Amino acid sequence: MAPYGSWASPVSAELAASHDGRPEYLDAVGQEIWWTAPRPEEGGRRALVRLRPDGVEESVLPAPWNVRNRVHEYGGRPWAGVEREAMGHPLLERSRELGEGPLLVFTHFDDQRLYAYEPDAGGEPRPLTPVSETGGGRRWCDPLVLPERGEVWCVLEEFTGEGPTDLRRVLAAVPLDGSAADDRGAVRELTDDRHRFVTGPRLSPDGRRAAWIAWDHPSMPWDGTELRVADVSASGSAGGTLTGARTVAGGPEESIAQVEWAPDGSLVAATDRTGWWNLHRVDPETGAAVNLCPREEEFAAGLWKIGLRWFAMLPNGLIATVHGAGDTALGILDPATGELADVPGGWTDWASALAVVGDRVTGVAAGPYSGHEIIELDTCTGRARVTGSAHTDAxxxxxxxxxxxxxxxxxxxxxxxxxxxxxxxxxxxxxxxxxxxxxxxxxxxxxxxxxxxxxxxxxxxxxxxxxxxxxxxxxxxxxxxxxxxxxxxxxxxxxxxxxxxxxxxxxxxxxxxxxxxxxxxxxxxxxxxxxxxxxxxxxxxxxxxxxxxxxxxxxxxxxxxxxxxxxxxxxxxxxxxxxxxxxxxxxxxxxxxxxxxxxxxxxxxxxxxxxxxxxxxxxxxxxxxxxxxxxxxxxxxxxxxxxxxxxxxxxxxxxxxxxxxxxxxxxxxxxxxxxxxxx
Structure with a gap:
């Protein structure tokens, strides 16, 4: 017996500190799952972690590489990747010669530059973007690697002066051949800077249209945003451009938190037009929207960081989605019927990070008695299992x-x-x-x-x-x-x-x-x-x-x-x-x-x-x-x-x-x- 507060415990401050943070920005590269992971004991850097198909989990970039950026100061999605053997652009001849394996693009926190890296080919990451000495510099996030165009499309946050609000944000195209590493002029701007804030682009299945989210002061993204759509010109020496940009949904009292293209070429957006962030199918031409699963539940949350992902499209048209009121679950939604089947298990919180490989969905989840783990759901069998960052009781x-x-x-x-x-x-x-x-x-x-x-x-x-x-x-x-x-x-x-x-x-x-x-x-x-x-x-x-x-x-x-x-x-x-x-x-x-x-x-x-x-x-x-x-x-x-x-x-x-x-x-x-x- 002892007074409250004076009890001895094996949960030390050192133990608590070593378990701080969780996996973030999970995504698929070919058949592999990758994410960033906290390293408190290494100065608080974020490491890039790879989960191979055979279940082997490994950290890819050693210290001092820190896969993180300062877009909005809170950071946004800092990396993306593609399988190198699938490439076919002449600018990537060097990468093809290196054989198989992924090509990664990531931001390094120390200099905020965008880098390319072939982890299976040896060597060091190579810079793709230039350093800026103006204000807070240039920052990049939410990259989309487009090997067929020889570019990375992403959000560019660029300071124009020394003040914290002296900046602009646009969608930009960065050459994958490194020609912009010392030349800002080699970076193509895909949009103008009429909107103060933008998310990264999402390309339609046929590559002919792009969609993104935009908003302006004084709104925050949970107050009101716009869903923007533009046409993508054919590939060429310029790598393609965005034309005819228009707003198809949203407004000052409607928050759209995420948008993705469905396999049939329609858009799916998480919008709170009903008072709850529900998933809607949106016509990219007219903006007409249909609620796919009307519920007094949230299928998204506040867009504090660019690139958060509460839902993901499966190749067969089903939608993997995080949802709930308070607690969250991972469910598989049939947009044709509105039926939603949840993953069984003791997880009470699913993070805004989902990846799809074929009929498998991978996410990050935790429960009252377990920390955040990488969970894979086989949508054919309904079976979920821990595949990475497994919780062990300390x-x-x-x-x-x-x-x-x-x-x-x-x-x-x-x-x-x-x-x-x-x-x-x-x-x-x-x-x-x-x-x-x-x-x-x-x-x-x-x-x-x-x-x-x-x-x-x-x-x-x-x-x-x-x-x-x-x-x-x-x-x-x-x-x-x-x-x-x-x-x-x-x-x-x-x-x-x-x-x-x-x-x-x-x-x-x-x-x-x-x-x-x-x-x-x-x-x-x-x-x-x-x-x-x-x-x-x-x-x-x-x-x-x-x-x-x-x-x-x-x-x-x-x-x-x-x-x-x-x-x-x-x-x-x-x-x-x-x-x-x-x-x-x-x-x-x-x-x-x-x-x-x-x-x-x-x-x-x-x-x-x-x-x-x-x-x-x-x-x-x-x-x-x-x-x-x-x-x-x-x-x-x-x-x-x-x-x-x-x-x-x-x-x-x-x-x-x-x-x-x-x-x-x-x-x-x-x-x-x-x-x-x-x-």
């Missing part, structure tokens, strides 16, 4: 929490969805009558969603006797557009109210100790955590807070202190700055430091251009001398989202020490550094 699963879905009641009786993770450790029990401390986790975004899956960082706390509740507050994806729109002009209100409502209900029902409830979050979750310390809506609820790379000053963030992608996000989240400037001040923690009573720790990456350190620094100037215990930890080489193992370990230990000092327990591990809290 510790006895008895130390994992046993989570459950909860629906809480927020202001005005509104539903608030959350996941509850009570403390659990087979070796310990708390003294009779003691209620456990709890931490409210507010996710980032804020137009995001936290799934019910195994997270060893979360298990680190629950196995020590600290409960966690993850709140999908109003504004979260996964529950339809109406739920998502609750946050319009209400950021700093609805999110704060919903998290506080969950905390109060847990206390009232006797689940949590009302005197020992904390809040934590990163990015938009860091905003909600900080706002909860300064807002009257959550007054007296939280004993302390962990605030990670947050937004703290709305007005300055909206006027030059963040990147282009989110530079006008607050126009919908808070309201037009020109019309309601007082609202920006009233809700910002920066201007209400005098209301902070609870201890807190601020964790910040020094290379963060999305939520820059200056926001924390100004806030701390206001806190100084007010007698509030706090700490500020910064991490060189880290941006928005910690990736390095040593950073994550230090952050977890600092958070633990904050809770120990605030909640009144001694950590079981004597090696956990005591966080110095300065008044």
């Amino acid at each position: 510790v006895d699963p008895a130390y994992y929490p046993q989570p459950r879905h909860r629906t809480f009641t927020g202001p005005d009786g509104r539903e608030v969805h959350a996941h509850l993770y009570p403390p659990r450790n087979p070796d310990f029990a708390a003294p009779d009558g003691e209620l456990p401390p709890y931490v409210v986790w507010a996710h980032g975004g804020p137009t995001g969603h936290v799934p019910l899956v195994l997270d060893l960082e979360l298990a680190y706390f629950t196995s020590r006797g600290i409960g966690v509740v993850e709140v999908n507050y109003g504004g979260s994806t996964g529950y339809g557009r109406e739920y998502r729109n609750r946050l319009r002009e209400q950021w700093g209100v609805v999110d704060v109210e919903d998290c506080a409502a969950v905390a109060r209900e847990l206390a009232a029902e006797g689940t949590a100790d009302p005197a020992r409830i904390a809040i934590r979050g990163g990015s938009a979750g860091g905003w909600t955590s900080a706002a909860s310390l300064t807002s009257p809506l959550a007054e007296g609820v939280y004993a302390c807070a962990t605030i990670i790379y947050p937004i703290l000053d709305l007005a300055s963030w909206a006027t030059g202190e963040t990147h282009d992608f989110e530079s006008q996000y607050l126009e919908s989240l808070v309201g037009p700055l020109a019309e309601v400037p007082e609202r920006y001040r009233e809700r910002s923690p920066q201007h209400h430091a005098d209301r902070v009573r609870a201890p807190f720790v601020l964790l910040q990456g020094l290379d963060d251009v999305i939520c820059p350190p200056v926001q924390c620094e100004r806030f701390l100037q206001q806190i100084a001398g007010r007698g509030v215990p706090h700490a500020y930890l910064t991490f060189a080489g880290e941006g928005h989202g910690f990736r390095r193992a040593d950073t994550m370990i230090r952050a977890i230990e600092a958070e633990t020490s904050l809770y120990a000092q605030t909640f009144g327990f001694e950590p079981a591990e004597p090696g956990v550094p005591r966080l110095e809290l300065k008044p």
